[in-house]
Amino acid sequence: MECPYCNAVNRDGVRFCNNCGKPLPLVPVSTAGQPAAATNTTGATSRSLTPGSRLQGGRYIVKKILGQGGMGAALLATDIRLDSKAVVIKELISDNTDPAQLQEDVRNFKREVATLAHLDHPLIPNVTDHFQEGSRYFMVQEYVEGENLEERMDRVKQPMKEREALGYASEVLDILDYLSQETPPIVHRDIKPANIIVGTKDKRAHLVDFGIARADVVRNVQRKQTSALGTPGYAPPEQYQGNADPRSDLYALAATLHHLLTNRDPRDHPPFTYPPARALNPQLSPEIEKVLSRALINEINQRYQSAAAMKKDIDDILLKRFGVSGNVSSYTLGTSGAIGAAGAASAANAPRVPYQPARIQPASRPSPPTPPPAVPYPPPQVGQGNWQNIPPYAPVSVGSRPPQQPQRKSNTRRNLLLLILVVLLIGAAFFAIPYFSTHPFGQSSNPGSGSATTVPITTPLPANGLGSIKAPDGEQIGISDGTVAWAVSGPGGINKTEAANRLKTGDAVAAQSLWRSALASDSGDAESLIYLENQRVLNAHNTSNTPYITIVVATMMTGDNASVGHDNVQGAYIAQKEFNDSSQLPGGTLVRLLIANSGNDKQYANTVAQQIVLLAKSDPTFVGVMGWPFSSRAQVAVDTLARAHIPMISQTASSDSLTRISPYFFRVAPPNKRQATLGAKYAEQVLKAKTAVMFVDPADPYSQSLAQYFSAQFTADGNKILATENYTIGQKGHAAIPQLLKDALSKNPDAIYFSGYAADISVLLSNLPTSGQYANLPILGGDALYELNYPLSARAGFKHLRFTAFAYPDEWDILNLTAQKPKFFTDYSSAYNPNNQHPGGMYGYTRASANVILSYDAMLSILKASNIVLTKNIGLSPDGLQKALQQITGNNALQGVSGQISFGPDNDPTNKAIVVLSVDQNGFIHLISVEGCFLVNQCK
Template sequence: MKCPFCGTNNPADETFCANCGGYLDTSASSQTVGGQPGTNSNQTATPTQAAGSGSSGGTGTTTQGGGHGTSSTLTPNAKLQNSRYIVEKVLGQGGMGAAVLAKDSRVSNKHVVIKELISDENDPKQRQEDVRNFEREVDTLASLDHPLIPTVTDSFQEGSRYYMVQEYAPGENLEDYMERVNKPMPEQEALTYIAQVLDILAYLGEQKPPIVHRDIKPANIIISSRDKRARLVDFGIARADEAKHAQRKQTSALGTPGYAPPEQYQGNADVRSDIYALAATLHHLVTNRDPRNYPPFNYPAARTLNKQVSPELERILEKALTLDINRRYQNALQMKQDIDRLLQQRFHAAGDTSSYLLNTSGPIPTPSVAAKPAANSAGSAYAGGYSGSNPPVHSQAGQYPANQAGYPYRANQAQRPQNRRANQQQQMGVFPPAQPQKRNDNSYILWSFLLLIVVLIIIGALIFILPNMGHPIPPGGGAQPINHTGQTSAKGDQTTADPISVTNIKGEYIGLSDGKSVFDTGRKNADYKKQAVQAMIQGNTSQANTFWNDALGQDSSDAETHIYQENMRILSSGKPYITFVVGTVLTGPNAGIGYDNLQGAYVAQHEWNQQNTLGNVKVRLIIANTGSDSGNAATVANQIVKAAAKDPTIVGVMGWSLSSHAENASNILTAAHIPMVSATASSDSLTGLSSYFFRVAPSNQTEATVGATYAKNKLQAQKAVIFLDDGDSYSQSLGNDFKSAFEAPAIGGKVIQMITYHKDDQASVIAGLQQLQSDPGLIYFAGYSNDMATLLGELPKHPALAKTQILGGDALYELAGYPESVKGELHRLHFTAFAYPDEWDILKQTSKKPAFFKDYTDDYSSSNPTGVYGFRRPANNVILSYDAMTALLSSAKQALHGGTALKSTDLQQALTGVKNLQGVSGQITFGQNGDPVDKAVVVLYFDELGRIHMENDLGTGKFLAQ
């Protein structure tokens, strides 16, 4: 029998071509396909179309083998499930049913997609197989949880027909797009979408067993009009990889010729088959050559069809499209890594992140200790961070996606705060109470007796627990105290307990750690970190070092681990050292700030120790966590004072980034003559607060003035509404500063309303937005990114605000705070900031860039070399924390005068003399009030694709030191 695909003559009894693997069933070749976009209307039906996966790329009716071609009864205004679902229009029609757009009348007329199966087979076995295939698709999709795979919300049967309901992602599939534009897609745009689909395939490959889609093609990739990201649809023939071992022909899973690889026609598809099909799709996108119109398994070199294709992409395609399955990429992560590297090197753009992988080449790390390790050592996690957005095109203004500033764990935390807290509590040994068992009430006397016993137990427990509340937690959890042998005096205070310890305060682990406690336990390397802690407590430094190394092998961006390991090296060297405390927030909704602070602090510590900048003196860091409650800052500051009294090497503090925390801590540290340098705390109340307090970031008054000028000149705003939390030092002062600057004669604007909300309170943000009945032109949001995410998520519900622009301060540059669901609204957002990683390039100072950028990459990129924030690209808080640490270290060098001992009062004196110190964020000069003098401020904004740009000029300040 002659193969209809490659022309090879095969024996008459063969089912598959011996040369190309093509399906030789002649019954399929007599079928015709009508009206499919991008396909000749007389085209011979493919094996897949003959079998019928239940969908087609176009809207025409397809006559398919195995059935009678019965048309769907789903028409506009048709009703299903007792009128719950009302059909609006038919999206696609196939021989096995239809896909329609419908409204769910029970959920605010929310749009959904309903997929129908018509099984009118005369053969009962075939009808049963049709139903089984459909139920498999429902089961497959229902078991998946990836932001780029439409979620199944319902399934039901009416008569002989079966229905599946999915979320609706409005957009255009890539097949229709290519038909419409009829030209090659720009390479970067194509790579963007393919990287996102690879993220999905990596997720599918992580399932147990792995899931193979089997029909990847442009028609099954939809670019959402909401967030411009690729969704993978139509899992009608997807199967768990174990199915390939079944002793049967997979005639229902042959894919689409032109896109499907040869082994798929032989029933041997695995995850590498999807890689081939996706590469065929990519080849189609960048060459505008539809492979269905040519013999299968034949792809000319892409550059012969489109000279604009890069040599690197041509090599990627060649590898992914090889017929030998063992010579292809062996998993999606490998191909994604090459594409991300190409995006970075050729387009200076970071690879895409999503809520599943977040460009980590591995799954979201679950906080649970029992979490599975990543399948690939190349990675270390919804959005978004839920997490991400389309990879950007790098231009002079510098563009990077919104949700890439965070590390994998940050985005996951931003999007799933409740799950994160529950998982953290479990990991640290805090578990929800067991559900009570049913009791037997047959005997009233017995029940009364049992009740009495329970009451006595509770009283006894209270007698034991109450005196011990607030004491350090026992060892064995994720956060552990260094010393759990402290004695309790008659007054109830711990008289001999080590102040470097961790205490559970309202579910958060607050206190100080030098390596015998860990705070950052939301990563997938948490198990190794906890084992390192146990070894540290037992005094087994060699074993601890092994576990720290293992932790970094899984996630090189984990600065907490870097710091503890560096401390071990210092202590084992026997050399003199000075100690700084890094005060930050590592638990609660703003934990991402803490991850940044630690990264910046460690780069400075590592640089100065490696280069022996302080001579024979080394730099040791202690980590202090105050959690979500600013009141904890006073508690921790008191611990620092007690620790410094015991350990004279503790001479200063780098922290805190949040103004309210910094203010509470500074008062206590000042009384003990311990200097503090904050990276980003900018509240006006901190100006002149103490001669022992300094900050790298300018005051709110400065950035509010920059914002007001930008609102007038760039946004053309004449009126504004201000959101502020009058109970938060940062928010209150920034909001009032903007009002004063915006209404000043030089600007001439008008603030028409001041709306009060409460930090970390979604209901108050929503209530504030509901007060706006008309477009004010501009909302100035004096607050934090997680609250801004709430506002952005609510905006679509207010049509009157469809054109409203949003402006805010530096706290909005915490990118992990923006989940995937708000990406469609990010283009409205503008904000002032004190640093930006591309600032040196944009200001045309590339040749003068400091070593920090290379050192940052060297320290953090080994487990993820693709260039996202947190691995190769530093976030603004990282830069500012590095600068704050550098100010402390430079002052320490001056105060040491070549000696080995340093007093905190001498360090404070040296800090008052800091002048024209070149920081990564600009020049640093401390004024008499502790504020930086003439510090650089930039303005950033998002574009339609969720990418960040920096305005080409500084908003104010001096960047280069004289």
């Protein structure tokens, strides 16, 4: 597919241009299981080859075109010389007009033919013929009749049984072991479900589409770079730098296996991010989780070093858990099966050295074109409700920051470049989707986890509050001082786990070294940075008796909302580091942060709150809690903390039911009444809506209060709520949403107000009419719609969205306040982009998400309040912190990154700034208005 912005040719099926990073037009993608490209629209087509066409003197009769792309077309044909046997014919299609470049394309095609012609494995389709007709070149392969695994997953829409999936994986690993033994080793480079066909006759997994196999196939990188990069979601980081070797195919196979076992399509999520498979499919064995964790490590030298070693582990699971032996009757007949793998596994455990295959390095990728200079816009009017006078704002081009994803130095210079490239590939997602956090913002995508039927936790809590316990769903929850590593599913996870183990034994030096190694894999890993900073604090205390205070960051570091926890600790660390580096607290007092994880179930927040109470009793340096980010968790925890006189300040919990819930509860995000009222004003003043239908889950505090206040304001202004569609948040309620939408549209509303979460509105967006009177129906909502993790099916409906939010990363610039921007912005980039390895505007490294900003502001409030107490030369206690927080009001208001922070008598922020955002036809975010006090005591 040709990019409409820079004219670079991209591999079909990708959503973003690999050259400029901008979104590509949505077109149907073929899922044909044969070695074919998806449908292309560049115009370089095989015009004369239609069903019935004959080739090679009539020997081959074309039956249908399986697909075609920028470099080739694949045709299903019959070979009349072989009793009309079905074959696949691949034709070279080149849009090059330059004779030299055309010859290069021909040489590459012939090289592919030669590569495949010399392969001899029963699960790789053989090349049976190749020929030239005029200026056209063709290759003939065996046709594998069957269903590819992508078609299978699309058909059944549920995870594959572990035994079946491991059987296919074992067979593919046999193929990969064979390919790795070629001289030079052959790298497939595009392992994914669509390229694995289960034969109808033999029921075995066949590997197809070797079009980008071997490093020297692609020379003209400008034109064919996407082919060399493989498929986002499956391809490993090093492949985006051009450094693929046989171990790269093992990563892609593991990503494929994760997809099969969980039914989670990695193309719908940030790359290099795979939640624990058992969290998505509890029926899976712990052994396969271990295999996936090892195979999906971003650092190439830390994952499996051979297909044989990985196959042995797969075959062991098949034998021990299912009583079946791995497939040793295939090509290698034990070389990569149970016998031969034993030696390979031993070799895999030997000291690792960089893999050095004998292959030709591809040409270097040219730099993308320089983006046009940003056009300045006049600032929006603050607080005036003058909606029409504010121009749309197109942010600086950014790359997406996948949670815990990138590769850094070690081979870090090489691997960090790969991340820059891959994130740019996916990166323009920020322009194609409503996203200013790579993670759920404000509320959970599944906030209602947990209910009255939650299994109670019976495990005794640690006496001093520190440590983890196993929750009923199997995840670890609790409070960590570094002796527990929470975020271990991403790059650096093995190092972090080992660091925790070393710290438990008292080996702090080794732990610090391991945390630094983890940061070499992901410089945005705030958890490791916090533990390193804590060691510095403790060293200063032990050697110089430097005083310190302890604050707990309470969030979700595991489970469905782990990405929220990632943002929370990123914001908290910047505040900790700023105060420690510049000795902002009196007497040189330093800040130590502990990380509390309440996991996937909202009820676990109460258990962790009980641990915090135990911590407060045993640690005299403890002063308070920053968290929880979700209203449902905050409500569960607040009573336990309040009874112990422990202050808690939330960054984003916004349910109105939390107002005045306790004198010890504070928040920097305003209650829902503010944003719902603002949404109603926007609906009537800008959208001219006189009628609306509301979607609400009355059992969810966030959804209920948001809908209540939208309805109150909307009807008070003389408008009408035509109907209220009651839905249930989470997966269990999704099936009913299409029918509820149908009923809503039958009321003929001017707008829909969806009071809920991105995961739920995704179903509604996927079912919206694309033509007729509702093709442009506006859909409004609150901050919980501000996410990236929308499935592909919902993204065509983004243009309908308008939503309120509590922070926007570009507010300072849009309001012409660039000269007054807080130090936070430079400190953020310095912390998470220490070697300038990431481009500007890249979320998670050089650009902070809204959730990070609000977490920073919450921690800043705690530290400013601590300063108030310590300045008086009195000891700081939780009660003292609570009283000091109440003093942040009026003339003592605090300037936060998200706006003024001034707590009212109810401990809610007074007139806190809120933004209204919309999404245009092209998926671009527009800031419509900023309402409230952005600068301290400058409210309009």
